[in-house]
Every structure is written in structure tokens, then in C-alpha cells.
Amino acid sequence: MKIVFASGNKGKLREAAEIFEGFEILPISAFPNWKAPEETGWTFLQNAVIKAEAASKLSNDYAVLADDSGLLVSVLDGRPGIFSARFSEEGTDAANRAKLLRELSGKSDRSAFFVCSAVMIFPDKTMIAAEGRCSGRIIESERGGNGFGYDPLFVPEGFDRTMAELSEEEKNLLSHRGKAFRRLIGILNRKTAATF
Amino acid sequence: MKIVFASGNKGKLREAAEIFEGFEILPISAFPNWKAPEETGWTFLQNAVIKAEAASKLSNDYAVLADDSGLLVSVLDGRPGIFSARFSEEGTDAANRAKLLRELSGKSDRSAFFVCSAVMIFPDKTMIAAEGRCSGRIIESERGGNGFGYDPLFVPEGFDRTMAELSEEEKNLLSHRGKAFRRLIGILNRKTAATF
Numbered sequence: 001m002k003i004v005f006a007s008g009n010k011g012k013l014r015e016a017a018e019i020f021e022g023f024e025i026l027p028i029s030a031f032p033n034w035k036a037p038e039e040t041g042w043t044f045l046q047n048a049v050i051k052a053e054a055a056s057k058l059s060n061d062y063a064v065l066a067d068d069s070g071l072l073v074s075v076l077d078g079r080p081g082i083f084s085a086r087f088s089e090e091g092t093d094a095a096n097r098a099k100l101l102r103e104l105s106g107k108s109d110r111s112a113f114f115v116c117s118a119v120m121i122f123p124d125k126t127m128i129a130a131e132g133r134c135s136g137r138i139i140e141s142e143r144g145g146n147g148f149g150y151d152p153l154f155v156p157e158g159f160d161r162t163m164a165e166l167s168e169e170e171k172n173l174l175s176h177r178g179k180a181f182r183r184l185i186g187i188l189n190r191k192t193a194a195t196f
Numbered sequence: 197m198k199i200v201f202a203s204g205n206k207g208k209l210r211e212a213a214e215i216f217e218g219f220e221i222l223p224i225s226a227f228p229n230w231k232a233p234e235e236t237g238w239t240f241l242q243n244a245v246i247k248a249e250a251a252s253k254l255s256n257d258y259a260v261l262a263d264d265s266g267l268l269v270s271v272l273d274g275r276p277g278i279f280s281a282r283f284s285e286e287g288t289d290a291a292n293r294a295k296l297l298r299e300l301s302g303k304s305d306r307s308a309f310f311v312c313s314a315v316m317i318f319p320d321k322t323m324i325a326a327e328g329r330c331s332g333r334i335i336e337s338e339r340g341g342n343g344f345g346y347d348p349l350f351v352p353e354g355f356d357r358t359m360a361e362l363s364e365e366e367k368n369l370l371s372h373r374g375k376a377f378r379r380l381i382g383i384l385n386r387k388t389a390a391t392f
């Protein structure tokens with residue numbers, strides 16, 4: 001089955017291709033008329049649905065996959081949450097991480113968790129969705145060159161290394177996105193058996 | 197399986213209970229702290245997700261069901277669409293129908309279709325969704341006392357009677373909501389076999 005992934009993020013695309021083993025994951029750039037929709041939802045799930053719906057309008061030949069993910073920091077009352085990718089004014093990974101470190105400066109409670117809502121829409125307009133979470137803590141300075149986003153600052157529960165120091169395989173096993181995608185595949189496999 | 201239906205509409209609740217045969221459908225009024233969320237989405241699917249998410253926060257013991265439906269009239273460029281229940285200022289069924297008749301007065305193209313997006317969210321935060329459509333035309337004056345909303349003005353394709361002149365069983369067989377709910381049950385049955 002061919003699945004179009006509604007994200008311009010190369011790191012996410014690589015993760016999706018790895019986890020959706022046996023499926024063909026196409027980048028959204030295969031559709032030159034793709035325009036990322038405004039993320040007007042107020043939850044991860046709503047924003048993932050908005051992206052998946054926009055992508056599903058481009059073609060009836062493919063299933064589409066979209067996710068929305070973010071970091072929730074306890075002492076920041078759950079921020080940056082759905083605004084994780086737009087936390088700093090610049091909106092780059094580096095600027096977002098720098099802002100997070102500034103806001104956590106001097107705080108002793110560094111606990112946080114990642115959330116991912118992943119959604120698939122099929123040509124028959126049915127949809128499936130799943131959520132994944134990954135708990136951990138924010139360290140004082142960046143470590144590691146893998147991953148993207150807040151990965152160099154996030155140490156998953158039970159680990160000493162940051163998410164950016166894990167191999168892709170390790171990250172996919174424990175990450176919020178890995179969990180959400182695998183749950184989605186679980187539903188998908190039962191669904192496909194009957195409908196495709 | 198117990199399913200909470202996130203709607204205050206008694207007509208919809210009756211339809212849901214009829215179609216979800218073998219499941220126990222509970223009204224959202226079973227939860228006194230339920231507050232209907234603002235429907236800020238710009239598609240039926242998004243608004244159905246918003247309602248389902250709000251309901252799913254009330255309890256982890258039940259699956260929740262929500263739908264968003266509306267009427268799209270060709271000559272009105274798809275209006276009232278997602279604003280079907282809030283078409284007139286009063287927002288009552290009668291006032292909405294009166295406004296529709298005024299706007300279609302003198303128009304020869306009376307074709308229209310109903311759309312329903314139906315969503316279920318489970319305690320494990322997975323979600324399934326499906327869409328149903330029903331094509332037909334808007335007649336010049338109301339007929340029939342069954343159903344609700346625009347039913348007395350809508351004659352489904354291949355019928356002479358309005359949706360409000362059909363029996364509940366007939367309506368559920370061909371209506372947008374009936375189709376969406378049955379597609380949902382199709383996915384649900386494959387899902388439940390493996391997860392509940």
C-alpha cells in the first residue's frame with residue numbers, strides 16, 4: 001500500500017519510512033500543489049486531522065498519514081504543547097531549544113513528555129488515529145546529533161542518553177511517534193485485511 | 197461495549213441506538229459535567245473530532261461516539277454546510293428550514309446532499325472515523341413529521357417521499373448518518389475482535 005506522509009520534515013519522514021516497514025511511504029513533495037494548511041486546532045489530534053484532510057484532497061489513489069507532535073513540560077504548565085514547533089519567534093529547532101533552556105533556567109523540576117497524534121485517512125474517507133507518549137526530562141545543555149526538534153535536550157525515562165544520542169532504531173522503539181505509528185499499524189493491519 | 201454518544205440531539209440519539217444494535221448507547225446527559233465544546237473546525241470531520249475529544253475527557257470507562265452532519269446545496273455553493281444547525285439567527289430547525297426555502301425561492305436547481313462525519317474515540321486514545329453521504333433535492337414546502345433538521349424538505353434520490361416521511365428504519369438505511377455509522381461499525385468490529 002502506498003501512503004503519502006503529509007509532512008515537510010525530513011526527520012519525521014525517515015522515521016515514518018522506518019516504522020511503516022513493508023509499506024511505501026511517499027513524501028508530500030511528490031505533490032507540487034501541496035500547501036501546508038493552517039494548524040488551527042487546539043489539540044494534537046485536531047491538527048493531525050487538519051493536515052491529513054488537506055493531504056487527502058490531493059489524490060484519491062493513496063492513503064495519507066499525518067502526525068502532530070509536541071513537548072509538554074510540567075513546570076511550564078504543559079507548554080510549549082501544540083506550539084512546540086513555533087515556540088520561539090524564529091521557529092527553528094535551535095531557537096526553540098534555546099528558548100526552552102531560558103524558560104527552565106534555575107528550575108529543579110525538569111520533567112516533561114512528548115505526545116504524538118498520528119492519523120491516516122483512506123480513499124474511502126475512513127480514518128484511523130492513535131496517540132503515543134514518551135516521558136523523560138529536559139537536561140541543562142544539548143547533547144547528541146541525531147533526531148531533530150527538542151531531541152538533544154530530552155532524556156527518556158530509564159535512559160542516560162538524550163533522544164539525539166540514541167540510534168534511529170532505539171528512538172523509534174521508545175519515542176512518542178514510534179508508539180503512535182505502531183498503534184496505527186496495528187489498526188491498519190486489521191483494517192486492510194478486510195477492505196483492501 | 198458501552199458507547200457514550202456526544203450529542204444533545206434526541207433524534208440523533210435514537211438513530212444511533214437503532215443503528216448500533218448490540219451495543220449500549222448512553223446519552224451524554226449521563227455526565228452532568230458535560231459542556232458542548234465550541235465547534236471551531238472548518239470541516240465536518242474536524243468538528244466531529246472536537247466533540248468526541250471533549251466527551252472522551254469525561255471518562256476512561258467508555259468509548260465515545262460523535263458526529264457532525266450538514267446539508268450542502270449546489271446552488272448555494274455548498275451552504276449551509278458545517279453551519280447547517282446555525283443557518284438562521286434563531287438556530288432552530290424550523291427557522292433554518294424557513295431560511296433555506298427563502299434562499300432557494302425561484303431557483304430551479306434544487307439538488308443537495310447531506311454529509312455525516314462520525315468519529316469514535318476509545319479509552320486507549322485510538323480513534324476511528326467514517327463518512328456517509330446522501331444525495332437528493334430540496335422541495336418547495338415541508339412534508340412529513342419524522343426525523344429532524346432539514347428532513348421535511350429533503351427528498352432522497354430515487355424516492356418521492358421526504359426524509360421526514362420515511363420510517364426510522366428506511367431513513368437509517370439510506371441516510372448519511374446511517375451510512376457513516378455502519379461504516380464505523382464495520383471498522384469497529386474488526387478492531388474489537390483484536391483489542392477488547
